[in-house]
Amino acid sequence: MTISQIAFLKGHGTENDFVIVPDPDNTIHLPEALVARVCDRRAGIGGDGVLHVVRSAAHPEAKAMADDAEWFMDYRNGDGSIAEMCGNGVRVFAHYLQHAGLVSAGDVPIATRSGVKQVHIAKDGDVTVVMGKAVLPGDGVTVTVGGRSWPALNVNMGNPHAVAFVDDLDHAGDLFSVPPFSPAAVYPDGVNIEFVADRGPNHVAMRVHERGAGETRSCGTGACAVAVAAARRDGADPSVTGAPVTYTVDVPGGTLVITELPDGTVEMTGPAVIVAEGSIDSAWFAATETAAA
Numbered sequence: 026m027t028i029s030q031i032a033f034l035k036g037h038g039t040e041n042d043f044v045i046v047p048d049p050d051n052t053i054h055l056p057e058a059l060v061a062r063v064c065d066r067r068a069g070i071g072g073d074g075v076l077h078v079v080r081s082a083a084h085p086e087a088k089a090m091a092d093d094a095e096w097f098m099d100y101r102n103g104d105g106s107i108a109e110m111c112g113n114g115v116r117v118f119a120h121y122l123q124h125a126g127l128v129s130a131g132d133v134p135i136a137t138r139s140g141v142k143q144v145h146i147a148k149d150g151d152v153t154v155v156m157g158k159a160v161l162p163g164d165g166v167t168v169t170v171g172g173r174s175w176p177a178l179n180v181n182m183g184n185p186h187a188v189a190f191v192d193d194l195d196h197a198g199d200l201f202s203v204p205p206f207s208p209a210a211v212y213p214d215g216v217n218i219e220f221v222a223d224r225g226p227n228h229v230a231m232r233v234h235e236r237g238a239g240e241t242r243s244c245g246t247g248a249c250a251v252a253v254a255a256a257r258r259d260g261a262d263p264s265v266t267g268a269p270v271t272y273t274v275d276v277p278g279g280t281l282v283i284t285e286l287p288d289g290t291v292e293m294t295g296p297a298v299i300v301a302e303g304s305i306d307s308a309w310f311a312a313t314e315t316a317a318a
Contacts, residue, residue, distance in 0.1 A: 031305040033070065034121060038113035038152075038297045040242035040278025044072040045121050045299075051083040057105030058317035063305070064103040070305070073241045074111060075101040076118050087136045094136035096122060102237030110139040110183035112245015112293055116152040119144040120297035139183030152297050156182060156246065158289035159253040166206040168218060170198045177206065177218070178254045182291070184236075185216045186250035190258065194222050197232045200240035219247045221255070229255055230275040242278030249291045252283035263287040 031053065034045040044063055046053060055077060063069045077099035081087035087097035098118045100111045115135055122128040123146055130146045143155040160181040168177045168189045173196055177187035187206060191197065197220035198204065204218050215236040224230050231251050233244040252272040256262050261270045263285050271284040281295040 030307055031310050032302070033305055034124075034299055034302040035070065035072070036076075036117040036121060036297065036299045037278070038116045038243065038245065039276050039281060039295055041111075041113035041244060041276075042072045042242070043074050043076045043114055043117055044070050045076045045078060045117070047078045047121075047125065049078070049080045049083065051079045051099075053077070054314065055099075055101065056314070056317040057101075059310075059314050060101045060105035061103065062313050062317070064105075073103050073235070073238045074108070074114060076114055076121070077101065078118065078121065081136045086138065090136040090141050094134040094141045096127070097136040100137070102235070103239075104237045106237045108138070108184060108237065110137050110142075110246055112154060112156060112182070112247075112249060113243050113295070113297075114245070115142055115144060115154050116245065116293075116295060116297040117299075119146055119152050119154075120150075120299060124299050137183070150296060151294055153292055153294040154245070156249050156291040156293050159250065159285075159291055161253070161257075162211075164211050166208065166211050166216075168204050168206045168220075170196060170204050178257070179211060180250035180253050182246040182249050182253075184246055185212050185214070186219060186247055187212070187216050188219045188221060188250050188254035190221050190223075190254075192222065194220055194230060194232050196220065197234075200232060200234045202234075202239075203236075204234055217244060217247050217250075219244070219251050221251050224273075224275060227255075227271060228273045228275075232277065243276040243281070245281065245293055245295070248274040248276060248281045249283050249293055253285060253291065256285060264289060 081091035175189040177189040
């Protein structure tokens with residue numbers, strides 16, 4: 026296609042940052058190499074991922090959800106790979122829709138590859154996402170960094186997580202590369218690995234290696250997985266106690282509040298910010314798209 030201008034915005038949720046590409050009719054081709062180039066912090070715009078904003082009816086993966094959610098979050102990791110879900114991304118996506126005048130404050134359904142997520146945009150700017158129910162497959166792994174090893178709980182929040190509790194977050198190392206884990210067969214498509222340290226009652230801090238992005242400043246689904254794992258460790262599983270449980274989860278980029286209800290539903294609340302908007306140089310985009318083809 027001939028490209029005259031590609032609009033974009035830059036946003037973040039607790040400093041998990043994204044390039045937002047509005048494309049209601051799904052006319053922009055985004056191959057992996059192009060997305061990776063856009064997310065490159067030196068040669069591109071820079072971001073942990075791309076939020077491709079498409080009407081559900083216009084995207085083959087979302088057409089079946091169009092009656093329940095007008096908008097589809099076609100999310101890509103920073104390396105260009107496709108991801109099922111991104112919790113911080115959903116908040117930023119919803120905030121963009123409001124910023125663009127496409128939705129109002131209140132309840133907004135958003136289609137994702139892990140189903141339709143119900144989102145509430147509060148008047149104070151915070152966004153709450155109903156993240157769905159965690160799945161605990163039961164087959165955990167052992168994570169090893171710098172000679173230390175920890176058992177990690179397998180938690181799926183629409184994407185896979187391995188949650189390890191540590192005494193010191195520095196024990197996670199630099200998180201530039203994937204921390205070794207075994208058995209590898211538990212996560213054949215890769216995994217997000219969270220390292221968690223206690224900060225107080227129902228209060229933890231985490232660092233994360235995100236699949237396809239390396240260490241990020243925040244991970245929404247990861248914070249949810251951490252809260253679910255902490256509740257099991259602390260004997261506060263809501264399905265057993267019959268009472269909701271809330272954890273404050275500190276991430277390098279800020280703080281998220283995670284609540285798990287007795288029916289297993291997990292809700293995440295946190296900020297979302299739009300910091301800039303502009304257009305991508307059409308010649309650069311076209312040349313990069315051609316090279317990626």
